[in-house]
Amino acid sequence: MPLAPILLILAQASGPVATPLVLPTTQDYALVALPPASTGAATVRITRRPNSDQLDCTPSAITGGTAIAVASCRLAMMKMGWMAAVKDRNGQDGTIPVVRLFWEPAPSTFQGDMGGATPIALDGKAPIASDPDKAATALQSDYTVRLDATGRPRSCRITQSSGTRRYDDTACLVAMGQRYLPALDDQGRPRETEVKSWVRFTDR
Incomplete structure (x- = not known):
C-alpha cells in the first residue's frame, strides 16, 4: 500500500x-x-x-x-x-x-525499520494494534523487502520463519502489496532501500 x-x-x-x-x-x-x-x-x-x-x-x-x-x-x-x-x-x-x-x-506492534521510506495505507485506514493478549501465542513471519526508487517492493525474503511455510508465503504476499513514499539520498533524490518488518497471524 x-x-x-x-x-x-x-x-x-x-x-x-x-x-x-x-x-x-x-x-x-x-x-x-x-x-x-x-x-x-x-x-x-x-x-x-x-x-x-x-x-x-x-x-x-x-x-x-x-x-x-x-x-x-x-x-x-x-x-x-x-x-x-x-x-x-x-x-x-x-x-x-x-x-x-x-x-x-505508529503502534509498537507495527514498528519496523523502514529504511528511510514512508509507508502508505492505500485503503485510507490507519493500522490498529493487535490484541496484546494474543501476541504471545501469535505466529510471526519477519521479512525484508527490497524497494526500488519508486517505493515499489521488488523482492521479499523471510528473515525469521513463523515455522509454517504457508504463513511465510502469505507474509511476503502482504509485504509485496505494500506501497511507500521512497527513501531519499543525500541529494534528495529517490533511492532504493530495504524495509524490515513482520506480519503476525492470530486466531480470531
Whole structure:
C-alpha cells in the first residue's frame, strides 16, 4: 500500500475512492524538522502550474496547527515531486494524487525499520494494534523487502520463519502489496532501500 502508477490509478478511478493515508516515520519528522512530539494530520493536494513543471501544495482538513500543515506539504513535495515526470500507461502526464498525512507514532506492534521510506495505507485506514493478549501465542513471519526508487517492493525474503511455510508465503504476499513514499539520498533524490518488518497471524 512503481508507487506512482498505483496512486495514479486510484486518482483516476471512477466512483468514491479512499484517500491514501501516508504514515510518516521518526525519520520523516527529522527530515522536515518537525518536533518529535507533534501530532496531527493534513490532506495535501499537489498540483502542477499550467504550462510549467512547477508544483504547488495545498493543505486542507488540518489538525495540529500550522506546523503540521507545513510539515505535510514539505514531506509530500520532497517525496512526491518526482512524480511530476511520471507518465501513465498511455504515455500521458499523470494526475498527481491527493494524500492525507497522519502524524502520530505508529503502534509498537507495527514498528519496523523502514529504511528511510514512508509507508502508505492505500485503503485510507490507519493500522490498529493487535490484541496484546494474543501476541504471545501469535505466529510471526519477519521479512525484508527490497524497494526500488519508486517505493515499489521488488523482492521479499523471510528473515525469521513463523515455522509454517504457508504463513511465510502469505507474509511476503502482504509485504509485496505494500506501497511507500521512497527513501531519499543525500541529494534528495529517490533511492532504493530495504524495509524490515513482520506480519503476525492470530486466531480470531
